[in-house]
Amino acid sequence: MSGANPASTAGTGGGCGAPAGGVSASAATGTPGGQAVVEGRVTREGAPVATGYARLLGTGDEFVAEVPLGDDGGFRFFAAPGSWTLRVLAPGGLRAERSVETDYGHVTRVDVTI
Amino acid sequence: MSRSDVLVDADWAESRIGTPGVVIVEVDEDTSAYDKGHIPTAIKIDWKKDLQDPVRRDFVDKTGFEALLSERGISNDDTVLLYGGNNNWFAAYAYWYFKLYGHEKVLLLDGGRKKWELDSRELSTDVPERPKTDYTAREQDSSLRTLRDEVVAAIGKRNLVDVRSPDEFTGRLLAPAHLPQEQAQRAGHIPTARNVPWSKAANEDGTFRSDSELRSLYEGEAGLDFGRETIAYCRIGERSAHTWFVLHELLDLPDVKNYDGSWTEYGSLVGVPIELGEAR
Numbered sequence: 001m002s003g004a005n006p007a008s009t010a011g012t013g014g015g016c017g018a019p020a021g022g023v024s025a026s027a028a029t030g031t032p033g034g035q036a037v038v039e040g041r042v043t044r045e046g047a048p049v050a051t052g053y054a055r056l057l058g059t060g061d062e063f064v065a066e067v068p069l070g071d072d073g074g075f076r077f078f079a080a081p082g083s084w085t086l087r088v089l090a091p092g093g094l095r096a097e098r099s100v101e102t103d104y105g106h107v108t109r110v111d112v113t114i
Numbered sequence: 115m116s117r118s119d120v121l122v123d124a125d126w127a128e129s130r131i132g133t134p135g136v137v138i139v140e141v142d143e144d145t146s147a148y149d150k151g152h153i154p155t156a157i158k159i160d161w162k163k164d165l166q167d168p169v170r171r172d173f174v175d176k177t178g179f180e181a182l183l184s185e186r187g188i189s190n191d192d193t194v195l196l197y198g199g200n201n202n203w204f205a206a207y208a209y210w211y212f213k214l215y216g217h218e219k220v221l222l223l224d225g226g227r228k229k230w231e232l233d234s235r236e237l238s239t240d241v242p243e244r245p246k247t248d249y250t251a252r253e254q255d256s257s258l259r260t261l262r263d264e265v266v267a268a269i270g271k272r273n274l275v276d277v278r279s280p281d282e283f284t285g286r287l288l289a290p291a292h293l294p295q296e297q298a299q300r301a302g303h304i305p306t307a308r309n310v311p312w313s314k315a316a317n318e319d320g321t322f323r324s325d326s327e328l329r330s331l332y333e334g335e336a337g338l339d340f341g342r343e344t345i346a347y348c349r350i351g352e353r354s355a356h357t358w359f360v361l362h363e364l365l366d367l368p369d370v371k372n373y374d375g376s377w378t379e380y381g382s383l384v385g386v387p388i389e390l391g392e393a394r
Contacts, residue, residue, distance in 0.1 A: 017142065017143030017144055017161070017199065017200050017203070017204060017352075018199070018200055018290075020144075020146070020147065051231050052231075053228060053232075055318075056291055058280070058281075062279075062280065062311075063279070063311065063313035063314075064279055064281070064290075064291045065279070065290050065291035066200075066201070068147065068199060068228075077291045078289075078291055079291045080281055080286050080287055080291070089232060089318065089319075090232075091231060091232050091233070091234045092234065
C-alpha cells in the first residue's frame, strides 16, 4: 500500500463539504503539485450547465466524491492515481459518463457536453 | 420512530412552504448555495460559523444554541425541516445536533438540495424575516455523542462503522477526493472498524435507500451485530451523522453514537492503535 498523499497543507476551512465547482486547485496548492486533479466543464448547446452534479466513481461504480457544478459548469476533484469514471447529473434526467485516468502531479481535463 | 416520523419527501416539503409552525432550514458548510437560491421561506444555518465554537474545538454550548435558535426565530414547538447540499451530510449533522440539544420535532428532507434541484423545483433568493423567539434547549444528550476515550475503549467491543470512502479507510487518501489532501497526521482506520461508506446508504439523487436495503447493507454485507452498541465516524463527523441518521432514526437501533471528533482527531492522537489496508 502506498502512503497517504502528503501534498497539500493548504487550508480549505477544515470541512468536508463540496463547494460548487470544487475547491480551486490553484487556490489550494498554487499548482497541481503532488495532487492528482480531475477538472473540467459541463456544457449543453454551448452554454455552461450551472445546476447539476459531477460524481467521481471508482471500480464497480463505487462512489468516491461529488461536487455541485459551478456557475461556469466547472468541477474539480483531488483523486488518487488510477482509473475513474466521471458521471454528470443535471435536471431533466440529463446524464453523461466519461472514463478518466489520473496521476499525481497531473491535471486531467475532462469537458463534458450533455 | 419510523421512517415516516423523521423523513419527508419533496412533495411534502413543497406543500408545507409557508405553513405556520414549520421552519425550513438549509444547512451547509458553504452557504453560498443558499444565497444563490433556496427552498422558498427557508432560513440558513452555517455548519461552521453557527454550530462550531469559534475558539475551542467543540460545539457551541447550550447557551449558544439557545441564542442561535432564538435569533433565527425558531420556537421549541416548531417543526424544523432540515435539508442541505452534499447529499444532506450537514443537514443530517444538524438533525443530530438538534436532537442532541433536545429539539422534539425535527425532520430531514429526503434527497436534500440535490433532489430538489434535479426535480427543477422552485428556488428563491428572498431571505425571510422571522421574529425572534426565546428558545430553551436541554442539556446535551450524551447517549447520542461519543468522545475519543470511549472510542478507544470500544475497539473490538462495539460496532465501529467507518463511513468514509474505501481509499480514506485503507489509508490511500486523507480526505474525500473533492478536497485537497490534508488534516489528520496519520492515515488509516480504527482497528476492528467496518467500512460502510455513507454513499452506500444513498441513491444517486441523494434520497435514502429503502429500509430493507439498508438493513441488508449493514447487517448482511458489513456484518454489523445489531444487538451491539454502535459508533459511527468519518473525518469530521458530518458524513457519520448521515449514517447515524440511518441506523438510529431509520432502522431504529437503540444505541448508536456519532463520534464527531472522527478521523481528524483520532488520526492525530498519540499512542492509539491504527490499522491500514482492508478491514480485518
